[in-house]
Amino acid sequence: MxxxxxxxxxxxxxxQSPPAPIFNKPNCPVTLKFEDILYKIKIEHGGLFLKKKSKSQEKLILKGITGIVLPGEMLAMLGPSGSGKTTLLTALGGRLGGGGRLTGAITYNDKPFSTAMKRNTGFVTQxxxxxxxxxxxxxxxxxxxxxxxxxxxxxxxxxxxxxxxxxxxxxxxxxxxxxxxxxxxxxxxxxxxxxxxxxxxxxPSLLFLDEPTSGLDSTTAQRIVSTLWELANGGRTIVMTIHQPSSRLFYMFHKVLLLSEGSVLYFGKGSNALNYFSSVGFAPSVAMNPADFLLDLANGISTDDSEEDQTTIKQTLVCAYKDNLLESVKLEVGSGHNNQLHESIDDDKQLKRWSNTWWQQFHVLFRRGIKERKHESFSGLKIAQVLVIAILCGLLWWQSDINHIQDQVGLLFFYNGFWGFYPLFNAIFTFPQERVMLAKERSSGMYRLSSYFMALTLGDLPMELVLPTVFFTICYWMAGLKHTPGAFFSGLFVLLYSVLCTQGLGLAIGAVVMDMKSATTLGSVIMLAFLLACGFYVQHVPGFISWIKYVSVIQYSYKLSLLSQYKAGETYACGDMNCVVEDSPLIKAVGGLDGLGISVIAMAVMLVGYRLIAYIALMRIGVTKSTKLK
The missing domain is CATH 3.40.50.300 (P-loop containing nucleotide triphosphate hydrolases)
Structure with missing residues (x-):
C-alpha cells in the first residue's frame, strides 16, 4: 500500500522539471549564544546494596564555556574523548537529558529554546x-x-x-x-x-551534527564537510563535533572550539589557532596537521622537549585562554547580531505542537511499519519453521479421534504452548530494537506516541496472524480434530485470540525491560510458569501457588480450545465402557467444560492490559524535554 x-x-x-535547490536560504537566520555553561552530574558511591552514607559527589563535565556562532558560520568542536564535546552539543541543541544540572545561558536570537526554535533546528546523531x-x-x-x-x-x-x-x-x-x-x-x-x-x-536555520565524519575515509569526509560548508554559506548556523579532521577539513571551519576535560583551550577562527598557540609558547616543531597539534595540546602533550607534565600543560593553556581570549569572546557574545525569528513562527502560543494530525501520522507510520517489518515477519526461515512443525504435528497426531482423548488434549495443549512462546519472543524484541529510532524521531517532534503505538499494533496484526492461521489449518485437518465448521473456526479464533494476548505480554516485557537478553530471560520464566500451572502437567497444584493459573494466558486459551472441541455429554471409549468427556481427569484439571465467559473476559483484560502497560512504559523514553538552565 x-x-x-x-x-x-x-x-x-x-x-515535472528537475527540482531546483529550494533550500539555498533558511527560513530565518539564527545567532546561537552560550555563556558560562556549566554542567554537573552526581556520582553515587558504593554498589546496589552497599551505599556510602556520605553525600554523593558532583562531577563537573562542562566548566564555564562561552561562545557565539553567527548565521553563515560553521563551528567545529574539537577535543579528545571525554572532553565534553557531545555533552555541550546536546545542551546547545536542547536535548540534554539525564539527572545533571545545567547552568548558564543558551539563547537563540537572544531568546530561550522554544517550540518555534525546535521547528527550525536539525540534529544529526553520530x-x-x-x-x-x-x-x-x-x-x-x-x-x-x-x-x-x-x-x-x-x-x-x-x-x-x-x-x-x-x-x-x-x-x-x-x-x-x-x-x-x-x-x-x-x-x-x-x-x-x-x-x-x-x-x-x-x-533548518540551526543544524547540529555529532561526529558527521566518524568512520568515513578522508575523501568521503571531505564531501560531507564540503556539503555542510555550502549549507552554512546559505545562511545557516552549523555546529558540529569532530574528532580528528584532516588539514583540508580544518581550514573549512569558520570557528573552532577546543575542549579539554570540560575546559576551553581555544575559541575563535580556525585560521588563527596556530598563531594564538605560538603566541602563548606552544608552537609545532614540525609542519603538521593543525587539528593533530590542537588535539595533542588538549591531551597535555607539547611538541617541544619540555619536561612539564600533562596536567601542568592543560592548566597553563586554560589560564592562557582566560587571560588572552575570554574577554574578547565575551565582548563578541555581547555585541552579537540579534536576528529575529520570523513573525509567523515566533509566537509559541500560535504554534500547534504537532505538524500533522493524529490520523496523518498514523497513516504514514502504518505504511512505513508494514514495509519495514514484513521482511522480518515473513522471512523464509520463520515460514519454514512454522510449516515444518505444523506438518510434524499433523503426522504425529494423524487422524486421531475422540476415543484417543488424551492424545487430542495433548495436541491442544501443545499448540497453545507453542503459540504462547512464538509470538511472545517475536514481540519482546520489538521495542528494544525500535528504542533508538523512537527516541530520535520523538525528540524531533515527528509524531505522537499514541499514533506510533497504534500504527505498530495494528500494522503487526496481519503479519502476526497469518502464520498461526496457516499452522492451525494444516494441523487441524491432518490431526483429525472435529470435522465441523463451528469447531474449526472457534478453535482458530481461540488460537488467534491467544496469539494477540501473548504478543501483548511480549510487548509489555520488552517495553518495561528494554534489554533483549534480560527481557528474553524474564519472558521465558513467565511463560514456563504459565505452562506448568495450567493443569496439564500437574493436576493437583498446591493452593498456595495455584493463583498463577488465574493470570496465565495459556490456562484460558487451553480451556477455550477444549470447549471448541468437546461438549458436555459427549462420550469416549475408556476401557470396556464409555465415559463422558467432562469426567476425564484432563478436563477436570482445568475446571471442566464451563467458564466460557470468564475465560473470554479474562483474555480480553490481558489483551488490553498488557498493551496499556507497554504504552505507559514507552512514555518514559523518546521525548527529550527542552534543556532547562538553572
Missing amino acids: GTEILVDMEAQITQ DDILYPHLTVTETLVYTALLRLPKTLTKEQKAQHAEAVLTQLGLSRCRDSIIGGGLLRGISGGERKRVSIGQEMLIN
Missing part, C-alpha cells in the same frame, strides 16, 4: 539511525510526510524530499536500500548524507 503511493508520487515528480529495508527515496519521503506541515500536500512533501535528495548528491542511489549489519546497502558516506537530508527537509 505504501509502495504504490510512493511510486505515484515519484511519477508525478519525474514528469550513529545513522535509519530503517535498513527502506530505500533512500522512501526514507526521505516518509520523513517529509511526518515532519513537514499539513498545509503541504503529499505531492509537495515528496517534491521537498526530491529536492533534498538532489541537493545532497543522492540521485544515483535513490532506489537502493539503506542496509545495515548483514544487509548490503548504500555506503557509509551516502548513509550519512541521508541522515543529514532528513534534517534538511525542515529547512
Whole structure:
C-alpha cells in the first residue's frame, strides 16, 4: 500500500522539471549564544546494596564555556574523548537529558529554546539511525510526510524530499536500500548524507551534527564537510563535533572550539589557532596537521622537549585562554547580531505542537511499519519453521479421534504452548530494537506516541496472524480434530485470540525491560510458569501457588480450545465402557467444560492490559524535554 503511493508520487515528480535547490536560504537566520555553561552530574558511591552514607559527589563535565556562532558560520568542536564535546552539543541543541544540572545561558536570537526554535533546528546523531529495508527515496519521503506541515500536500512533501535528495548528491542511489549489519546497502558516506537530508527537509536555520565524519575515509569526509560548508554559506548556523579532521577539513571551519576535560583551550577562527598557540609558547616543531597539534595540546602533550607534565600543560593553556581570549569572546557574545525569528513562527502560543494530525501520522507510520517489518515477519526461515512443525504435528497426531482423548488434549495443549512462546519472543524484541529510532524521531517532534503505538499494533496484526492461521489449518485437518465448521473456526479464533494476548505480554516485557537478553530471560520464566500451572502437567497444584493459573494466558486459551472441541455429554471409549468427556481427569484439571465467559473476559483484560502497560512504559523514553538552565 505504501509502495504504490510512493511510486505515484515519484511519477508525478519525474514528469515535472528537475527540482531546483529550494533550500539555498533558511527560513530565518539564527545567532546561537552560550555563556558560562556549566554542567554537573552526581556520582553515587558504593554498589546496589552497599551505599556510602556520605553525600554523593558532583562531577563537573562542562566548566564555564562561552561562545557565539553567527548565521553563515560553521563551528567545529574539537577535543579528545571525554572532553565534553557531545555533552555541550546536546545542551546547545536542547536535548540534554539525564539527572545533571545545567547552568548558564543558551539563547537563540537572544531568546530561550522554544517550540518555534525546535521547528527550525536539525540534529544529526553520530550513529545513522535509519530503517535498513527502506530505500533512500522512501526514507526521505516518509520523513517529509511526518515532519513537514499539513498545509503541504503529499505531492509537495515528496517534491521537498526530491529536492533534498538532489541537493545532497543522492540521485544515483535513490532506489537502493539503506542496509545495515548483514544487509548490503548504500555506503557509509551516502548513509550519512541521508541522515543529514532528513534534517534538511525542515529547512533548518540551526543544524547540529555529532561526529558527521566518524568512520568515513578522508575523501568521503571531505564531501560531507564540503556539503555542510555550502549549507552554512546559505545562511545557516552549523555546529558540529569532530574528532580528528584532516588539514583540508580544518581550514573549512569558520570557528573552532577546543575542549579539554570540560575546559576551553581555544575559541575563535580556525585560521588563527596556530598563531594564538605560538603566541602563548606552544608552537609545532614540525609542519603538521593543525587539528593533530590542537588535539595533542588538549591531551597535555607539547611538541617541544619540555619536561612539564600533562596536567601542568592543560592548566597553563586554560589560564592562557582566560587571560588572552575570554574577554574578547565575551565582548563578541555581547555585541552579537540579534536576528529575529520570523513573525509567523515566533509566537509559541500560535504554534500547534504537532505538524500533522493524529490520523496523518498514523497513516504514514502504518505504511512505513508494514514495509519495514514484513521482511522480518515473513522471512523464509520463520515460514519454514512454522510449516515444518505444523506438518510434524499433523503426522504425529494423524487422524486421531475422540476415543484417543488424551492424545487430542495433548495436541491442544501443545499448540497453545507453542503459540504462547512464538509470538511472545517475536514481540519482546520489538521495542528494544525500535528504542533508538523512537527516541530520535520523538525528540524531533515527528509524531505522537499514541499514533506510533497504534500504527505498530495494528500494522503487526496481519503479519502476526497469518502464520498461526496457516499452522492451525494444516494441523487441524491432518490431526483429525472435529470435522465441523463451528469447531474449526472457534478453535482458530481461540488460537488467534491467544496469539494477540501473548504478543501483548511480549510487548509489555520488552517495553518495561528494554534489554533483549534480560527481557528474553524474564519472558521465558513467565511463560514456563504459565505452562506448568495450567493443569496439564500437574493436576493437583498446591493452593498456595495455584493463583498463577488465574493470570496465565495459556490456562484460558487451553480451556477455550477444549470447549471448541468437546461438549458436555459427549462420550469416549475408556476401557470396556464409555465415559463422558467432562469426567476425564484432563478436563477436570482445568475446571471442566464451563467458564466460557470468564475465560473470554479474562483474555480480553490481558489483551488490553498488557498493551496499556507497554504504552505507559514507552512514555518514559523518546521525548527529550527542552534543556532547562538553572
